[in-house]
Amino acid sequence: SGQEGAVFQSRLPFSKMTPNEEACFPDISCSGILGHRVFLNIRNSLLHMWVDNPKTQLTFDSALKRLPPPFDSDPNLVRRVHSFLERHGFINFGIFKRLSPIPSKKLGKVIVIGAGISGLAVGQQLQQFGMDVIVLEARDRVGGRIATFRKNSYIADLGAMVVTGVYGNPMTILSKQIGMDLVPIQQTCPLYGPDGKPVPKEKDDVIEREFNRLLESASYLSHRLDFNYAGNNPVSLGDALEWIINMQDKAVQEKRAAHMHEIIAAQTKIIEHRKRLKATLQKIATLKAELQSLVRQRQPRSAHNENSYASQEYTIRTTQIKLEDMINAEAEQRIEGHKMDLKLQEIEQNGPSQVYLSSRDRLILDWHFANLEFANATRLDNLSLKHWDQDDDFEFIGHHTTVRNGYSCVPVALTENIDIRLNSAVKEIKYTNKGVEIVAENLKTSNSLMTYKADLAVCTLTLGVLKVAVTQEESQHANTVKFDPPLPDWKQQAIRRLGFGNLNKVVLCFDRIFWDPNANLFGHVGSTTASRGEMFLFWSISSSPVLLALVAGMAANIVESVTDDIIIGRCMSVLKNIFGNTSVPQPKETVVTRWRSDQWARGSYSYVSVGSSGSDYDLLAAPVIPPTSCDPHFSKDAEELPRLFFAGEHTIRNYPATVHGAYLSGLREAGRIADYYLGYP
């Protein structure tokens, strides 16, 4: 709440201009501290007004009226700040009540390819900026990778389902505008072992700590020791983790060897000591015999044997003293021997563990790896060790929530007032410095082809679809999009480098809840490392009895070639193993996703693969200027205008792989297009 909260919610620094603001307001940028303060005050006040009431358009007039003096004294500056915030998607975005009409004279024509969240965001924005927008979508629905299964009272998200953090997240503003039923996720997640028995909490905690330590070690290897290449090959996160695990194993073996040496040294000391004790005992026996014989031969004292008597008594006495000394030495040696035995016992009892991880512990660790493979939508050995978590600093804070009424309510709401052509599969994107021509096949009307002409196009095709477009596998795939001319090499290389992963879900709708209704999650530890991602996590987020099983990592691709019956059967045996045969009823409805085989997606979301980095997201976001025209009548300015723009989760470096990132990429491109094509009011 308050102005600071509103600025934070808008992902801007409260008391500083951003580089983009400095570029757009060069006069303020070099005007000194007072000018900065005035700018920041106007900007922050406007953000506050919008975040407080995002259901109604914040017009320039109402903003000016509500600004306290002296910040209202320069209406021209207020107008510029208002226009800047509107254009770059900081205010007046989403679905809100308009107070001023959209310009009726259209200011340029745009084709948006794809009606996922990014396509809808860019379409909404450009439409309200006064451009003529058509959105072409191949599916018979909007939303793309936001897809909700609805049947009777059952609701389940087959694609995105989590809103990750509320502060700074544009979804928070959208949730105030449309009926999103956001429910915080309970993070506790009991684990069940491969035998179906609960994993004890203490064991679970120990392995989770070890998992975090392994990740820290991997980060240390990469960022402190700069161990990012093995020879000329970049290292993957998976390689680094397995390498550290092997090192730990080796370290345990070395500790065990050192321990054995310690035992041998202690035993050697004991043997030596026992030898000494034996010698002492022998000496005692000899002295005792000597003494006995001396005593036996003892002569009584008389006047004529004074000297020999004294010598005899002296010998007896010294032998006695030697014997006493030996007996004392024996006693001391026995105490010392006892101490040595105790020491050996202690060493033997406090030896290091036999192995770094027992096979059962390793499987629990594999469960955590599967969870990481789910978040990244790929196997750990595909992730770049150096860059896999490059977006971590931009994670939103606040609780993670699910959309109880189904995430598809968002894209559906964003269709308001936009011309969307469903069942229109784009086949060809031709771009020249005069504009674009988009050839689309109508999948409903006997596959007829339509050509749409416009000034520019925004391509929100998924990275998976773009990968098909830039490789030579055209004949194998139904959805191949041709770029004419082909995309520039730098764009093609980035498309090839960045990874596009996979994640699948199995929806099971029952007639009753048989799991703990208070937990949103429970985990199932697989029986092998290779199958660790198979139904490793079950979600229960709906108010109706629906379970959602996740299939991640290597298993995500494997399940796509298996029939639904087999997959459901596997889910059921996991559940019966945990809850007992008789407690688990047959599901009433089931759905199995296959995102990799889905021709309009070709996977789930992007990841930073080995050999790639965050800057590939920037290259994917960069617009394309058509190659220079040979037409002598063409003006230089027109030639330099980009005609192809790109949005989507794979184009946003700081927030990739997410719904909010895809949405923000749409806002970003709308701002960029307006800057190129509309100039500033």
Ligand code: FAJ
């Ligand atoms: O919860 O924000 C999630 N939360 C989230 N994003 C997810 C999440 C995952 C996640 C959470 C936190 C951090 C990172 C990820 C976890 C998971 O549960 N969840 C998720 C689960 C699955 C199974 C999937 C598939 C995705 C997620 N995501 C990712 C987001 O869904 C996506 O990042 C976002 O929705 C992407 O939006 P976009 O606008 O960039 O892309 P699309 O695919 O929605 O739109 C492209 C459109 O082009 C489609 O409608 C497609 O039909 C169309 N098209 C394709 N070819 C065409 C065409 N149209 C015309 N002609 C053609 N030739």
